Amino acid sequence: MPASKKPGPSVKDDELYEKLRDEGNSKEKSARIANAAANTSRSEVGHRGGSSPAYEDWTVDDLRERAAELGIEGRSSMDKDALIDALRHH
Structure with missing residues (x-):
């Protein structure tokens, strides 16, 4: 891998x-996943943890709160679909 x-x-x-x-x-996100995989095994990553309802089942207020936790800019003017997209691709 090149030094850069x-x-x-x-x-x-x-x-x-x-x-x-x-x-x-x-x-x-890449660092988080790579480190989780290094701590266990690659096949195990994503198969552990709790469960959460799908973003489609969240309220807009809950989505905005989560977006704020992640520092997603422009969240106050986003509709529900835009918030879901931003959260999934953060």
Whole structure:
């Protein structure tokens, strides 16, 4: 991997990180997934944790609150579909 593309010392699985970035994921999301995979196994990532209702079942206020937690800009003027899209692609 070229030195300019090296994600940094906090990323534990450089190969998976770069694959996720190439797919268009954000740096933060790619690092989070790569580190989770390095802590267990790649096949186990995404199969653990609690359950949450689909974003379509959330209220607009709940979606805006979650968008605020993630620092998504422009959330106050977004409709429900735009909020869902922004949250899924953050």
